[in-house]
Amino acid sequence: MGRSHLPMMQHQLVLRLMAAARAAVAVAAAPVGTTALSHDSDHNPAGSVRSKSSSDTGSPPAAAAAAAQIRGVSIGSGGSGIVSQQQEFEQEMQAWYEQQYQAARAGASLLYSGSSNQALQQQQQRLPPHLMGYRPSLNQAGGRHRMSLRGHLGPIRRVVITADGKDVLTASDDGSAQVWDMDIGDCVMQLRLPEQLLAAAAAASPSSLQSPGSGSERAAAVAGPPPLTTLVAALDGGCCLCGDAEGWLTCWNYKTGELVQRVKAHRARLNALAIDKSGSRCLTGGADRTVKLWSLPAAAPGMNHNISINAAGAAGYQDGPISGAGGGLIGSLQCNMEVVGHGLDHSDTGSVLDVAFSGDGTLGASASDDLHVRVWNLDSEGVTTCKGHTGWVVSVRFMGNSHTLVSASHDGTARVWDGRTGDCLAVLSGHQGRLNAARSSSDGHIIITCSDDHTARLWDTINYTCLGVFEGHTSWINDAALLRGGSQAVTVSGDSTARLWDTRTQECVQVLQGHSDDVTCLVLTSRGRFVVTGSVDGTAQVWDLAAQDVACVDVHDGKVIAVVAGPDGRRAASIGADGRLRLWELASGACLSNEPGHVAAMPLSLMLVQDGSRAFSAGGDGKLVAWDVETGVASICIPARQGSRTKYMHVSADGGTAVALLFDSSMAVYDTATGEIRCHLMKRGDRDAQRVHSGGVNAVYLTADGSKAVSVSKDHSARVWDAVNGRCLRVLEGHDDSIQAAVLSPDESLLATASFDGTVRMWHLASGDCLKVLQHTDPVMRVAFSSDSSRLVTSCDSRAMWLWDVQTGACIAALAEHKDTVTAMCFSPDGKWLASASQDRSVLVWQAVDGQLAGVYVGDASMLYCTFALRSCAIKLKPIVRRVDSDVIAATDGRYGAAKCTASQAAVPSSSTSADAVGSHGAPGLTLLAGDASGQVHFIDCM
Helix, strand or coil: CCCCCCHHHHHHHHHHHHHHHHHHHHHHCCCCCCCCCCCCCCCHHHCCCCCCCHHHCCCCCCHHHHHHHHCCCCCCCCCHHHHHHHHHHHHHHHHHHHHHHHHHHCCCCCCCCCCCHHHHHHHHHHCCCECEECCCCCCCCCCCEEEEEECCCCCEEEEEECCCCCEEEEEECCCCEEEEECCCCCEEEEECCCHHHHHHHHHHCHHHHHCCCCHHHHHHCCCCCCCEEEEEECCCCCEEEEEECCCEEEEEECCCCEEEEEEECCCCCEEEEEECCCCCEEEEEECCCEEEEEECCEECCCCCCCCCCCHHHHHCCCCCEEECCCCCEECCCEEEEEEECCCCCCCCCCCEEEEEECCCCCEEEEEECCCCEEEEECCCCCEEEECCCCCCEEEEEECCCCCEEEEEECCCCEEEEECCCCCEEEEECCCCCCEEEEEECCCCCEEEEEECCCEEEEEECCCCCEEEEEECCCCCEEEEEECCCCCEEEEEECCCEEEEEECCCCEEEEEEECCCCCEEEEEECCCCCEEEEEECCCEEEEEECCCCCCCCCCCCCCCEEEEEECCCCCEEEEEECCCEEEEEECCCCCEEEEEECCCCCCEEEEEECCCCCEEEEEECCCCEEEEECCCCCEEEEECCCCCCCEEEEEECCCCCEEEEEECCCCEEEEECCCCCEEEEEECCCCCCCCCCCCCCEEEEEECCCCCEEEEEECCCEEEEEECCCCCEEEEEECCCCCEEEEEECCCCCEEEEEECCCEEEEEECCCCCEEEEEECCCCEEEEEECCCCCEEEEEECCCCEEEEECCCCCEEEEECCCCCCEEEEEECCCCCEEEEEECCCEEEEEECCCCCEEEEEECCCCEEEEEEEECCCCEECCCCCCCCCECCCCCCCCCCCCCCCCHHHCCCCCCCCCCCCCCEECCCCEEEEEEEECCCEEEEECC
């Protein structure tokens, strides 16, 4: 529970310092009289840095100037001074990045902060090398995206900014709360319950009496803390409160990381928390139909006590606490009032979903799935019931400092109530879907409502008319906030974005892209300068709403679908959800061209022909596009068609033949030169098991010369087809469940099929004989051969990967370092190295001989695709800050774009020193290309 510096965060710090210096460059180059960063008293960078300083990893020469600029200090005037200063910053940053890159290649990874070679060696024995990208990836060169806060292993449910604006608190389904420094983005503290406390609580739980085994056995089986559901922080800067799915209320001192107290607040899930403006009381609402009022401990600097676990308290259900001895705070959590009343009409309703305090702290309100809002007089314990909604009431808030409140309901309306009388003052209707939240401005003059209909609406509280509709999100809107004065609003949505709106024109000022999944919550700083968003992807993102946005010209607008590299080692190509192909220079990572090709439907794949001259991309509308890899010019081979969408498409290595699979399971072979159908393998509605598959087809593949095709199906079988006449040559049977994927060995003698039955079967393609069965514990989703066919890697319907010896069928190693789903796998051209990409934002490099972890690369978004490329020349560094974000589809069989080479030609991830001149590093070697969910292609030097 002490301060924890994750290695990933140290690396982020270095990148962030670089980006800050470049932000200073952007401001210096701005026209005279413009101000990118205002003198805002709540701008958090002014807070003190309480974690490791930038000197631990080597700070850039321009960092001091950048820091001064961020704090509102002028760094130059107009005219020639600005130009010279900009050039100076550019030169200093270039030199600093070169120095850091050289240090990383020499083994002094940015993760290691030891001062001696001995310390470095000791740390390197424990940690694999941290692989370096060609250039930093954070989008912070003057842009609104300030930093990414990552470290949680589950969705984030609440984000809170402390009263002093120095820290961000996040609560997650992983059962922990984390404290982040707003200055540099490091996780400085993790608030996680001790294992002995969890064991004591589990042993004392009444549910243990209904389960086999003793309390000690049950305690031993505790998997971890319950998911956190809500979080609040006291305004006096002392404590924070966390509620969890089992009804516990936990009080922490977030300054010291000490556990103050833990009480069983509710008999069921604790759904809602609210704290009054004085910071002395809080309201809790639970699924047990009750609302409770608590008094909070007060801050007492200097007090610092060790935690003691009250085992007897663990068994208590009402007010019996598990507590520390103060945790630096005076007093303890005391339940002053418990009120019931929700769910009296129906026994299956009454769960309290939200609670709120009035501005003066005399009233409390609760919203419930019993369709009612109840207002509680916290002095006299009187209650007023507000009736009128016909659906669950999910949100309630008091407006400004008044006793008027607004509620949002699943009936598609918001209602305004008089908190004293319970009278309905207005019904705000107009949404076409259920409401998720209703919020008001700080003065109570404006209301904003969020709905499942993908819109937010703005309402006037004088005559309760709709002032405007915010349209632009492509999914439900979870929450919203109005900036001080009500001139702008921020919404967060299930479409993985947040949006900044102008409330006067209802226009979207900026789409805040940085998350890769549903954005669940947000919080603004007191003056609205910064907004922090939390997401199901396990990250929080910090945005500077006062900064000028910087357009990123070298990222895809949407996730990266696939990346391929040419055999000559000069170029690579990527295609994204935006339907555009980008050509890249392998030596520098520079984008050479950006051409459109798919408009009506998102691309499904990208394949490179054997000689590297052309690439083919297939769209969901059946369109097949051929790309000239030298110019990026596209030509249509097969036009889009009406009818069933394309599920899968594959092109032969010579580029002359393509096979298409539609969602209706029909399969056809095409001549790519003419666009004509050569033959049908399976027609729509055909289910004759004697001739074709009797179940849905999942994928289809072609041999290198396009003469044969292989299909895998939900009918538990694979079929080998003659791609010339469409005749089925043989049926491969043996699996007990649907076959998800398959791969041909590079020499096309073997076929490996992966199935939901938890097995991979290796077949002799010519005879159809099953040679080996590789057993797994989970459904197998992906499979890939090494270039020499000696190794096979498989990944399951989880984060597990397995490395196999093809000759013996023995499992060499279980590769279990990823923390989230594996999205792609590939071998290096010489077969010595294996790379895996994951939604945990990492790309890992493994030794193919024994499965040992050889290198780690961490990005800012889910990694969705990876492939190795052989460089034909040295790396040319060009530090450019770029944006990162969201999702991708795994590779096909890995034979395309893999240049043939001898083992001696392939580079090895190592820590060898380079003596090249500044600006060019290393001899021809190995580069790992990775595409992420935000649209960025990462160029990773494997040296």
